[in-house]
Amino acid sequence: xxxxxxxxxxxxxxxxxxxxxxxxxxxxxxxxxxxxxxxxxxxxxxxxxxxxxxxxxxxxxxxxxxxxxxxxxxxxxxxxxxxxxxxxxxxxxxxxxxxxxxxxxxxxxxxxxxxxxxxxxxxxxxxxxxxxxxxxxxxxxxxxxxxxxxxxxxxxxxxxxxxxxxxxxxxxxxxxxxxxxxxxxxxxxxxxxxxxxxxxxxxxxxxxxxxxxxxxxxxxxxxxxx
Amino acid sequence: xxxxxxxxxxxxxxxxxxxxxxxxxxxxxxxxxxxxxxxxxxxxxxxxxxxxxxxxxxxxxxxxxxxxxxxxxxxxxxxxxxxxxxxxxxxxxxxxxxxxxxxxxxxxxxxxxxxxxxxxxxxxxxxxxxxxxxxxxxxxxxxxxxxxxxxxxxxxxxxxxxxxxxxxxxxxxxxxxxxxxxxxxxxxxxxxxxxxxxxxxxxxxxxxxxxxxxxxxxxxxxxxxx
Numbered sequence: 040x041x042x043x044x045x046x047x048x049x050x051x052x053x054x055x056x057x058x059x060x061x062x063x064x065x066x067x068x069x070x071x072x073x074x075x076x077x078x079x080x081x082x083x084x085x086x087x088x089x090x091x092x093x094x095x096x097x098x099x100x101x102x103x104x105x106x107x108x109x110x111x112x113x114x115x116x117x118x119x120x121x122x123x124x125x126x127x128x129x130x131x132x133x134x135x136x137x138x139x140x141x142x143x144x145x146x147x148x149x150x151x152x153x154x155x156x157x158x159x160x161x162x163x164x165x166x167x168x169x170x171x172x173x174x175x176x177x178x179x180x181x182x183x184x185x186x187x188x189x190x191x192x193x194x195x196x197x198x199x200x201x202x203x204x205x206x207x208x209x210x211x212x213x214x215x216x217x218x219x220x221x222x223x224x225x226x227x228x229x230x231x232x233x234x235x236x237x238x239x240x241x242x243x244x245x246x247x248x249x250x251x252x253x254x255x256x257x258x259x260x261x262x263x264x265x
Numbered sequence: 266x267x268x269x270x271x272x273x274x275x276x277x278x279x280x281x282x283x284x285x286x287x288x289x290x291x292x293x294x295x296x297x298x299x300x301x302x303x304x305x306x307x308x309x310x311x312x313x314x315x316x317x318x319x320x321x322x323x324x325x326x327x328x329x330x331x332x333x334x335x336x337x338x339x340x341x342x343x344x345x346x347x348x349x350x351x352x353x354x355x356x357x358x359x360x361x362x363x364x365x366x367x368x369x370x371x372x373x374x375x376x377x378x379x380x381x382x383x384x385x386x387x388x389x390x391x392x393x394x395x396x397x398x399x400x401x402x403x404x405x406x407x408x409x410x411x412x413x414x415x416x417x418x419x420x421x422x423x424x425x426x427x428x429x430x431x432x433x434x435x436x437x438x439x440x441x442x443x444x445x446x447x448x449x450x451x452x453x454x455x456x457x458x459x460x461x462x463x464x465x466x467x468x469x470x471x472x473x474x475x476x477x478x479x480x481x482x483x484x485x486x487x488x489x490x491x
Contacts, residue, residue: 078331083323086316093312094390097305105304164320169395 042135052128053159053175059166066158067130069151071137077158084161087169088116091176095184115183119193121153124179130155142221148246149193194253198230201260208233210256212249215239228252236260268361278354279385279401285392292384293356295377297363303384310387313395314342317402321410341409345419347379350405356381368447374472375419420479424456427486434459436482438475441465454478462486 044064050056057063062080070076092115096108103111114120125131131152164172177184198210209232216227228248231237238256242248270290276282283289288306296302318341322334329337340346351357357378390398403410424436435458442453454474457463464482468474 079323079329079334082331082334083319086312086319090312090316093309097309097387097391103305105308108305108308161323165323 044135045133048133052130052133053163053167054178055167055171057166062162062166063159066162067133067135067155069134069136069140071140072135073137077154080158080161080165081154082161083164084157084159085116087160087164087172088121088157088176091173092116092180092184095177099184111184111186115180118150118153119196120180120183121156122149125152125156128156128179130159142224143244148244149250194250194257198232198253198257201257202232207235210253212252214245214248230256232256232260270361271359274359278356278359279389279393280404281393281397283388283392288388288392289385292388293359293361293381295360295362295366297366298361299363303380306384306387306391307380308387309390310383310385311342313386313390313398314347314383314402317399318342318406318410321403325410337410341406344376344379345422346406346409347382348375351378351382354382354405356385364448368450369470374470375476420476420483424458424479424483427483428458433461436479438478440471440474456482458482458486 044060044067046057046060049063049067053063065075066077066080066084068074068076070078089112092112093108096103096111100108126149131148134151134155160172160176163175195210201207202209210230211232213229213231214226215229217224218227219225223243225241225243226245226248227239227241228245228251229237229239230249230252236256236259238252238259240248240251240255242251270286270293272283272286275289275293279289291301292303292306292310294300294302296304315338318338319334322329322337326334352375357374360377360381386398386402389401421436427433428435436456437458439455439457440452441455443450444453445451449469451467451469452471452474453465453467454471454477455463455465456475456478462482462485464478464485466474466477466481468477
């Protein structure tokens, strides 16, 4: 394999030395490599995450209704929450991609970040057992479960809601420029809400640039109105 | 409490003596009693069931794709599958209802049967631990996970599909009679598919009667065409 897993960085993220490194290798392999990828482990890890969060909510909030717990679980296990935790751990730096996905900026995609952390949880569950997976999830989701920290809202979703709430047209994104070599592209994206406002931002992928542009426009709009 | 939990029947179903009977008491209490009910435990048990089935599918079918495992999990954890297992265990006989729900035949509803077995799994998980819950699920879902047994199809769903596949009108159900005292009612229901066919059947609830009528009509229709 041309791009071996960085076992040292992995051990730091999971807080222990893996017994079966092959599981983590699989958890951090994207389908674009043409090799067996993380999807099966993501399927498993998603259920591990769901149960751990459900049991924490059950225990910590004895007076919460089933509906309240369902809503909180939905947010806590959402792609946006998973992605933000994965990005904080810099987990996608360990994911191996095929050449094309790499040049498309897959390394920076929120979807892949969310998938990778679920797959990592699946690998940890199989390799170190349910208690270790539980401890890993508590370490990274714990504050949010307790409700001391709200789940981060994706800037694109927040901008969409901003426009909707004010009966404006939905945000429109446009690639203004794509520069740099294939292995290290830069995207410049413009976002506008009708004729009301416009912002531009750069990123190493289309998604990253859109996210940055949405955040910039949102900051501008909220600065005006509040 | 006027209707204590039948602890002997419970111990037979779960295969052990509970440490914390209050959890099972909650798992087998319907909201119509006006007391705290099984919904929170059902929320938890649903995730326990999901993880156990997912991990079994992962281990037993190493070549199945994520999509194949998702489809199988969907069927195995469906309300229809849960209800059929609960009915086989006669679990709803242990559920305590309010007077009104009892006279409406709630004891025989498939939805309640499915909810109750998930709540029971939640109670078992909290009371006896993850391994005990895993063993209980394997004992009752094991053959279906292995694929030796297909998930049962509900007669009403099967009849609906039969009509759809032959471009017939959807089945229509009608209560023909409601007899007997409130604490022990009998329902007679007629089902028809356009002007093609009609059948009647009885049950101790509207749902049970509809199910029996659908099964009767299906048997008649399949007898004609095959």
